[in-house]
Amino acid sequence: MRVLGTLFENNKKWANKIKESDPDFFTKLSKQQSPEYLWVGCSDSRVPANEIVNLLPGDIFVHRNIANLVIHTDMNCLSVLQYAVEVLKVKHIIVCGHYGCGGIKAAMDNREHGLIDNWLRHIKDTYHKHQGRIDALQTEKEKINLMCELNVVEQVANICHTTIVQNAWKSNQELTVHGWIYGIEDGILQDLNVCIKNLDEISRIHRI
Ligand code: CO
Numbered sequence: 156m157r158v159l160g161t162l163f164e165n166n167k168k169w170a171n172k173i174k175e176s177d178p179d180f181f182t183k184l185s186k187q188q189s190p191e192y193l194w195v196g197c198s199d200s201r202v203p204a205n206e207i208v209n210l211l212p213g214d215i216f217v218h219r220n221i222a223n224l225v226i227h228t229d230m231n232c233l234s235v236l237q238y239a240v241e242v243l244k245v246k247h248i249i250v251c252g253h254y255g256c257g258g259i260k261a262a263m264d265n266r267e268h269g270l271i272d273n274w275l276r277h278i279k280d281t282y283h284k285h286q287g288r289i290d291a292l293q294t295e296k297e298k299i300n301l302m303c304e305l306n307v308v309e310q311v312a313n314i315c316h317t318t319i320v321q322n323a324w325k326s327n328q329e330l331t332v333h334g335w336i337y338g339i340e341d342g343i344l345q346d347l348n349v350c351i352k353n354l355d356e357i358s359r360i361h362r363i
Contacts (some may be wrong), residue, residue: 173211177273178231180211184212184213184283186328188213188216188243188328189213189243190213190214190215190216190239190243190245190248191214191245191246191247192203192210192213192214192215192216192245192246192248192249193216193217193218193220193225193235193239193240193243193245193247193248193249194215194216194217194219194249194251195218195219195225195232195238195248195249195250195251195310195314196217196218196219196223196225196250196252196253197219197220197221197222197251197253197256197258198220198227198253199253199256199257199339201253201339202251202253202337202339203351204217204219204251205217205341207344208344209339210237216235216238216239216243216245218232218235218236219230220274221257221258221271221274221275222252222256222258222259222262222274222275222306222308223250223251223307223310224252224274224277224278224306224310224313225310225313225314226277226313227313227316227333232256233317233319236248236314236317236319236320237319240319240320240323240325240328240330241319241323241342244328245330246329246330246331247330247331247332247333248314248320248330248331248332248333249333249334249335249343250307250310250311250314250333250334250335251302251307251335251336251337252303252307252310252335252336252337252355253303253336253338253339254294254299254303254336254338254340255299255300255303255340256299256302256303256306256339258274258275258278259278259299259302259303260299261275262275262276262278262279262302263278263282263296263298263299263302263360272342278302278306280307281302281305282302284309285301285302285305286322288301289301289305295318299319303336304336304347307335307336307349308334308347308349310334311332311333311334311349311351312357312358314332314360315332315351315356315357315361316361318358318363320332321354321362321363324352324353324354325354330352331350331351331352332349332350332351332352333346333349333350334346334347334348334349334350335347
């Protein structure tokens with residue numbers, strides 16, 4: 156018996172189900188992908204990009220990492236961003252965080268977690284920036300959840316500060332960067348209303 160047999164069985168059923176409603180689905184998709192969206196989300200298993208917005212394969216280009224961070228020295232994330240913007244010409248980039256994020260929780264405590272502390276350090280910087288507002292909240296849960304939102308806003312800015320996005324705007328490419336947050340407790344997405352679609356909306360020092 157094949158190792159992880161259930162997953163292969165699941166896959167066969169899934170592919171057949173799609174082919175039942177659209178026999179040419181995979182053939183068409185094999186020729187090209189033209190997604191309109193780039194999704195930057197958390198690796199958390201409870202926040203699967205395609206499922207929560209009910210989109211099919213081919214609809215959404217995805218990058219996920221712990222706590223949905225966009226770090227300007229992360230070649231992995233930047234390569235995804237460059238390909239999505241310059242080749243696929245996505246119209247929307249969505250940074251989607253989620254409440255109760257384990258990465259945010261880990262960054263907010265003062266324990267050592269090993270290698271990952273180098274990654275979480277970026278979240279600590281965001282906390283430091285907004286410390287007064289966060290510390291004014293009563294419960295730990297409220298603090299974590301506000302940090303989850305502020306972290307999204309920070310990553311939206313980080314995306315807008317890249318030359319990739321700025322060059323797209325300069326050449327009048329239609330491109331909007333959004334900040335969303337997902338509730339793992341109710342399955343509901345919320346728009347954090349940080350829609351950025353041109354150079355004038357980013358801080359002067361970051362304009363290139
Ligand atoms: Co998370």
